[in-house]
Amino acid sequence: MLKNSYKMLFLIMLFLGTLISICSSSWFSVWMGLEINLLSFIPLMMKTNNLFSSEASLKYFLTQALASSVLLFFIIFFSMMSYNNLFKINAIMNIIFASSFMMKIGMAPFHFWFPIVMEGQNWMNNLLLMTWQKIAPIVLLSYCMNFYFFVISIIISIIIGSINGLNQTSLRKLMAYSSINHLGWMLSGILNNLNIWFIYFLFYCFLSLTIVLIFNNFKIFNLNQIFSFFNFKNLIKTLIFLPFLSLGGLPPFLGFFPKWMIIEYLMKMNYIFLLMILIYFTLITLYFYLRISYSSFLLNYNEMNWNFNYFFNYNNFYLFSILLYLNIFGLFFINLFFFIS
Structure with a gap:
């Protein structure tokens, strides 16, 4: 028996709940799948010896329960209204349903809970929050499209x-706000084509996985830890900050490719104003990524040599090297593939 075999059970139920929501043919089945997903994730968040984790899991539960209750209430309400043919409800239903799904993924203006919950969890739970927990609500958002509401939210x-x-x-809050920024790009992809969103989401999951694995291995949660422990070794700084720049979308790193696709499609659809907002404010996110990297690479800090040996795990060195290689040269291989084909 595994020591934490209950986690495997809840992870399976977590994945199952998402699949039920995506594959459902009725809104009630969608709600049921979201509830299975929620009740499976709460035990994974709970840690009895960590008050911050318990507080974050409670806030997550209350927020998700609020969004689910709003969704269930209006499913029943609009079903009754449409059955009696009282009024046309498509536009109102789309906005309300989209609002509940946006609250579930922590998208602005319903983002108030997301950085707080991220701050109270470990890196692996945060990885689930940033990646898998967004799949079902974003897919369901594509079913209730309302252009003007989507543009405002983006x-x-x-x-x-x-x-x-x-x-x-705090690096966890930094990743939370970065995730909110990337949600705007993902929703822009839904405006054009669901396949574009899927490609962007896959790249975002890969980049988030790279950064989270590094931070989890080194037990980094704040910027001062990076300045204190890792300025002595250039290799460690490279492992940490080049995936950061890739996540920000700096050419020629891999993270620029999905943004490049969305920029191209938005130009074809003549959404020039939306495209300008996306580019200008994404430059701000790239600015604070560059500011952190610049400070760590160029500013000198005194430290002891044993800090490097204590935090660095040589068993994961090859994995980090492969991920870093893909982040740097991934865009080159993608362009080479399209050139050959």
């Missing part, structure tokens, strides 16, 4: 994710 998410990340010293 602009607010881009602005909040960029501006609020400037003054953060």
